[in-house]
Amino acid sequence: MEPLAVYVHFPWCVRKCPYCDFNSHPLKHTDNFAAYCEALWRDWQQQHNDADLTQHTVDTVFLGGGTPSLFGAEHMHTVLDRLGIHSATEVTMEANPGTTEHASFADYRSAGVNRLSLGAQSFQDEHLSKLGRIHQAQDTLSAFEQARKGGFDNINLDVMWGLPGQSVDEALADLNTAIALGSEHISWYQLTLEPKTEFYRRPPLLPVEDTLAAMEKYGLELLAEHGYERYEVSAFARQQRYCQHNLNYWSFGDYVGIGAGAHGKLTTSQGDGLSIVRTQKASQPRLYQQDSALTQNYPVKEAERPLEFMMNVLRLVQGVPRQLYSERTGLPWHTVQASWQRLEKQGLVDPERCATTPLGLRYLDSVLAEFMP
Ligand SMILES: C[S@@+](CC[C@H](N)C(=O)[O-])C[C@H]1O[C@@H](n2cnc3c(N)ncnc32)[C@H](O)[C@@H]1O
Ligand code: SF4
Incomplete structure (x- = not known):
């Protein structure tokens, strides 16, 4: 289970x-x-x-x-x-x-x-x-x-x-x-x-x-x-x-969101890759109560996944093992390799784990800017 x-x-x-x-x-x-x-x-x-x-x-x-x-x-x-x-x-x-x-x-x-x-x-x-x-x-x-x-x-x-x-x-x-x-x-x-x-x-x-x-x-x-x-x-x-x-959330895991305006994220296998969909319910309580099935679906495109992943996991002081990147995004690590190397040279990210250095955590916004689609 x-x-x-x-x-x-x-x-x-x-x-x-x-x-x-x-x-x-x-x-x-x-x-x-x-x-x-x-x-x-x-x-x-x-x-x-x-x-x-x-x-x-x-x-x-x-x-x-x-x-x-x-x-x-x-x-x-x-x-x-x-x-x-x-x-x-x-x-x-x-x-x-x-x-x-x-x-x-x-x-x-x-x-x-x-x-x-x-x-x-x-x-x-x-x-x-x-x-x-x-x-x-x-x-x-x-x-x-x-x-x-x-x-x-x-x-x-x-x-x-x-x-x-x-x-x-x-x-x-x-x-x-x-x-x-x-x-x-x-x-x-x-x-x-x-x-x-x-x-x-x-x-x-x-x-x-x-x-x-x-x-x-x-x-x-x-x-x-x-x-x-x-x-x-x-x-x-x-x-x-x-x-x-x-x-x-911070490990870019899946979750179900219920209630007015609640967000969810679900990942499923699709061919060789992954489909990632974010969901959102109607925000107004009255509308939600009338039709709780009303849901907006936002597929997370491959180009958006590096930033989405990093925005979450790099908030964690210890970060996550690198392999989680491909497990959760369905993309190989080389899709972020060049950005990672640039950040590593500036002393902002860890050479082994998918994690910032203490300096990178202080300047997290600049680190994340590297992963903009
Ligand atoms: C949904 S609220 C928590 C529970 C309850 N509604 C309350 O306020 O007592 C989540 C938390 O986010 C923080 N928060 C909300 N707006 C914020 C803001 N503009 N800047 C920083 N923290 C904020 C507050 O500390 C708040 O307790
Ligand atoms: S408006 Fe409500 S949810 Fe927002 S901080 Fe105040 S008590 Fe919490």
Whole structure:
């Protein structure tokens, strides 16, 4: 049986954060969670049949959003039951600290969720307020404590840095709080201004380059000092508690995506080569619920595969063995050999593995530019 990664999207939030470009919509009283869960079920059944996934067992599940924790444990139980996740090794759920009824952590745990990802963002109320968050620092601290009591021994904290008006000390104080909580994993994201967001339309004053460089330098040192291994650009794990689901994305693996706007990627043999197709569901929850079969298919052309592959695997600090390139893209290594040699001469990539050097990781955008079709 082949292992399968499944992403499930929950498209609602209490309020839209001004920096966020995820497919998330402010919750209205007419939105119906039970109907949405039914649509997820139809979507799953259809994709399962179409792609003949009977030879696969679900290995990792990521319940992402939006804010999945708005749905409550009972709906989550139904969704997970129908996916048949009994074989899954990792089932992650994203939770906004402002939406978790603490009593329900144990219920999420019994529904099959075994990894929690809390959107802390910052531990300073002033910054949370500027980010338009619905929660305060104290909410994250108590959600964390209650999650531990509810049986979660694998918790990620999302923390952002480079916030409007943030000083180096404030960014490091946020990391120190996350470290003191002792989460198994920290996702430490630099705030970016994404098109189609409120922050993009009306940009806040962000820290200057020198301040950002200092935040990054000292932040990376602090995480390392406390045993958080950087294994991907923004992902840090203690005691090898890596996110298995994301490792599959970063290894250019396949996955099924269900839910409004969810993406998937499926590879099949075709003659001597491989066919790689990316899928995307309708983004609007209402449209998705009307017809969960509605899917856009985007075949990944051979010319696009080198960049797509490198964009994922070179985010991993250790990269991947070279042979994975041909296994996952269906192309021989010599299709990237010339680019690789140029980058190697500049000290940006590893001579043996398909990986960057520490310098290459710092200048990842320039490295990736070599693989543009
Ligand atoms: C889907 S959200 C996580 C769960 C939940 N919706 C929440 O915000 O609490 C994924 C994470 O991406 C990060 N993120 C979102 N927009 C970002 C941006 N513009 N720049 C950097 N990180 C961002 C945040 O840390 C956020 O927690
Ligand atoms: S709560 Fe999370 S998904 Fe929702 S708008 Fe804010 S950052 Fe985006």
